[in-house]
Amino acid sequence: MSGLGDRDIGHRVVVRHRIPGGLTDVIGVLxxxxxxxxxxxxxxxxxxxxPVADITAAKQIPEMPLRPVDVEQLFLTAALGRPAVERAYIGHWLLRASAGWTGRANSLLPTGDPGVPVREALQQAEDFYRKHQLPPQVQVRVGSPQDEQIRALGWVDARPDQSDVLVMHTTLDHVNAAPKYDVQLTERPDDAWYAAAFEGPVPAVAPQVLEGAAKAMFASVILEGRVVAVGRGAMTGHWLGxxxxxxxxxxRRRGLGTAVLQGLARWAxxxxxxxxxLEVVLENTPAMATYTRLGYQEAYRYRYLTKR
Incomplete structure (x- = not known):
């Protein structure tokens, strides 16, 4: 392959080749x-x-290093990628309520400036959640200034027996290889998608949360006449969640989850x-191993706090 071999498949390469009027380089994954x-x-x-006949030079090159992540911005991006049913603001702080389904959709996101003292902002948050008949919760990045400030005011772990949630990131060229299974994509999931996405009954509010993003895609793999793997992708700026x-x-353990992820990456x-x-709880070691192997790295961790 003009300097490239089977060992280079799956790695980043640069290929210089002839085009009408001169030469050009293509950089990507072989x-x-x-x-x-x-x-x-x-x-x-x-x-x-x-065409190999047009190649003048080709070689494997190092993987593109992951650029540093603006974790504060990613923290907000992840929230926008899965918007809650009801939202309100205290300055830049985002209040979310969705009938109690998922912590992310029913907690305060303290990003930026609340515009008032933190104690007052938290009191407003308590009032908001009391109105919605929900326990007051704050989603905080572990070790962030907001984490320390809110704990200092008497808030404690809402889920002390649960490990941290990791938010991991990578570039699309690490995960947009051709899936080994046929991945079907649709802008609106059907009943079969929801049946595979939930082990039990589908929470009544789940479709509003999952389908509420401005640009979302729902992926599925069908084997033996049934949907056996699903996933959701949401675009916020240049980020795919x-x-x-x-x-x-x-x-499980057939690479179906990886295929769904790759199908969404190729759409994005x-x-x-x-x-x-993506997000994964720390104790989910099989998923952690898969995502790490695909090139994902930790960006930050988060937990939920509640009023003592």
Whole structure:
């Protein structure tokens, strides 16, 4: 393959080749290669088929290092990717309520300036959640100034027996390889998608939360005549957030979750996606191992606080 071999498939490469009027370089992940043709996958998921006869130079190059993450911005981005049913603000702080389904959709997100003293902002938050008949909760980045300030005012862990939640990130070119299964994408999930996404009854408010993002896509894999793996992707700026990733019992450890993630990543690239994030609880070691192997790294951790 003109300097490239099977060992290079799946790695970043640069391929210089002839085009009408001169030469050009293509940088991306080598997807496949034959004696006649190589295929390079760009970060935006575009595939470039390059005839070997036109290649003048080609080599493997180091993976693109992950750029530092603005964790405060990602903290807000993740919230916007899965908006709550009801929202209100205290300055820049975001209040969320969704009939009690999920912590993220029913907690205060303290980002930016509340515009009032923290004690007063928390009192307003308590009033908001009392009105919605919900326990007051704050989602805080572990070790952040807000975490320390709010704890100092008497708030404590809402879920002391649960580990931290990790938010992990990587670039799309690490996860937009061709899936080994056929991944179907739709803008509106059907009953079969929800049946696979939830082990039991679907919470009444779940469709409003999951389908509430400005730009979302729902992925599924069908085997043996049924939906066996699902996931949801939401675009916020150049970020793809992946959640609701689930493989039904009896079909796990086959790479189906990875395929769903890859299918969503390949949708996001042409939509302007460049980076991706997801969340995982610390004790979910199989998922942690999979995401790390795919190139995800920790951005931050979060917990929930409640009023003592």
């Amino acid at each position: 997807q496949s290669g034959t004696p006649e043709l190589v295929t390079v996958r760009h970060a935006d998921s575009t595939l470039y088929d390059i 992946v959640d609701a990733l689930r493989v039904v019992d009896g079909f 690239g042409p939509e302007g996606g460049r980076r991706t994030y």
